[in-house]
Amino acid sequence: MGTWRLAPHDPGAPVPSLTVRPLDGCRGVRAAGEVALATHTIWERVLERAVREGEGVYHLELSEVTFVDVAGAGALAAAAERLGDGRRFVVRRPPPTLRRVLETFWPDLSTIEVSMS
Structure with missing residues (x-):
C-alpha cells in the first residue's frame, strides 16, 4: 500500500497533512495528521480501498489523527x-x-466499531 502524504503548496500558511501507512499484523492503516478539506483525497482513497478489500474487519488506527471534519466523518x-x-x-x-x-x-x-483501547 505504501505511505501517502498530501499537503497543499502554500509555504506561508500552516496546512493540514495526512500520512497513512499499512498496519503491521492486521488489515488496515495507521493515519497521522488531520482529515480536512486539503486531505480528503487521501482519506477517501483509503476508505475506498478498504471497501474493495475482501471481507472481515478493516482497522483504522487514528490515535495520531488530531482532527476529522464533518465531511471526513461522512x-x-x-x-x-x-x-x-x-x-x-x-x-x-x-x-x-x-x-x-x-x-x-x-x-x-453497526459497521463501525469505535475502540478507545
Whole structure:
C-alpha cells in the first residue's frame, strides 16, 4: 500500500497533512495528521480501498489523527454503509470529535466499531 502524504503548496500558511501507512499484523492503516478539506483525497482513497478489500474487519488506527471534519466523518459513514455483510471498520483511538459526530449522526451504524483501547 505504501505511505501517502498530501499537503497543499502554500509555504506561508500552516496546512493540514495526512500520512497513512499499512498496519503491521492486521488489515488496515495507521493515519497521522488531520482529515480536512486539503486531505480528503487521501482519506477517501483509503476508505475506498478498504471497501474493495475482501471481507472481515478493516482497522483504522487514528490515535495520531488530531482532527476529522464533518465531511471526513461522512465519508467514513458512507464507506461503512457500502461494506458487505459481516464486514466492519474498527476505528481505534479516534479524536473525540469524530466519536461524537459518529454517535450523533450515525448512532445505529453497526459497521463501525469505535475502540478507545
